[in-house]
Amino acid sequence: MAFFAKWLEKFRKATAEYGYLCDSCGKEIFTYPVYRFCEECESKMPRPQTKFCPKCGRETITDGICLDCKSNPPKFEQGIVPFVYRGKAASLVNRMKNGSPRLALYFGEEMGRAFAAQYKGNAAQPLLVVPVPMTEKAKKERGYNQAERLAEAVCTELNKLGFQAEQDNEVLEKRRETAQQKHMDFRSRADNVAGAYHVHKRNACKEKIILLIDDIMTTGATSGECTLRLLGAGASSVYFLAAVALAERK
Secondary structure, eight states, X not given: OHHHHHHHHHHHHHTTTOOOBOTTTOOBOSSTTTSOSOHHHHHTOOOOOSXXXXXXXXXXXXXXXXXXXXXXXXXXXXXXXSEESSHHHHHHXXXXXXXXXXXXXXXXXXXXXXXXXXXXXXXXXXXXXXXXXXXXHHHHHHSSOHHHHHHHHHHHHHHHTTOEEEEOXXXXXXXXXXXXXXTOOHHHHHHHHTTTEXXXXXXXXXXXXXXXXXXXXXXXXXXXXXXXXXHHTTOSEEEEEEEEEOOOOO
């Protein structure tokens, strides 16, 4: 079984660049994989407009740092997201999490491009790409960790763009299940994830610039907890990349 699983994983990676159907609607396109969505689906993806928080990356109401970051300053250096969690983007992220992992190719590539456009550091410095982990039980139930698939696509895209990015799925581990956070406020979320994440490979973090990868940025409780652990293990800085983020509350 282990051999078969490894063979399937190699086949998945080898075929990632091939296709001719829009990953969103299935319409035939001839620009794949340069463009993984058809023009119609691409036009419906909500991106942050002219106003977005320079700290967390959320779409904002006014210029400058959002109210959430002012009241609960993020521990990461910067949050970078290509899409707002609404409409088609919200629908597709939920599809990615629940049976359509191929969509991670599109989202991960967009995350990589967004990082490359906003990063002000030295592009020659190595980047360690670390996905937010799931418990082994949760990963087995789903069949995959969508953050790992996103990290893989981010890493591939950044290397294409001239960065030195390396993925490591074992740096962080999640030691216990956490409750569903959908209806929790920031404090409840922070309490929910406190102590749930652990740095498994501390030496890998020392003096590294780490890109922490997840699917959705909501209140920042999970990213904050993971960032705290990574900095505590010696990381020089942590950037948080997500596929989508909730817009600032009105």
